[in-house]
Amino acid sequence: MILPILTQEHPTLRFKTVDIMENYPNLNTLITDMKETMRAANGIGLAASQIGEPINLFVSCLCDYIPGFPEVFINTKIIQMVGETVIENEECLSLPGIKGKVARADIIQIEYFDENFKKMNEYHHSYIARVIQHEYDHTQGILFIDKLITKKG
């Protein structure tokens, strides 16, 4: 089911989300709906707070570009940010029409649970690290416009 994506003004986007347990009600349906919603919107990532669920969960579809790339991130923590700071343009499904440059760490180490609640600990770099940092920010109630270096459009 395609869910409505909340936009900028909605207070839920500003909530610091909570971690969830494996028995969170209807989790599999929620994940399926979030993937469908993200794909329908041509997004590369979608956080649960963007569809009104203030929980620490996001999905990505970078697996379309990078086979085997994880698609579901639950209870994500950034363990460390390393490497250079890289400045690139970002957009967000909750901020239609806004695009701007954001500085992100080039390399991150994250801990999270996958859709089977298997605990993962991984390093990611470049574009993937950027997408994860953007989605992680959603779980903390932060939008990329908070971090803009320049604003366009």
Ligand code: ZN
């Ligand atoms: Zn976003």
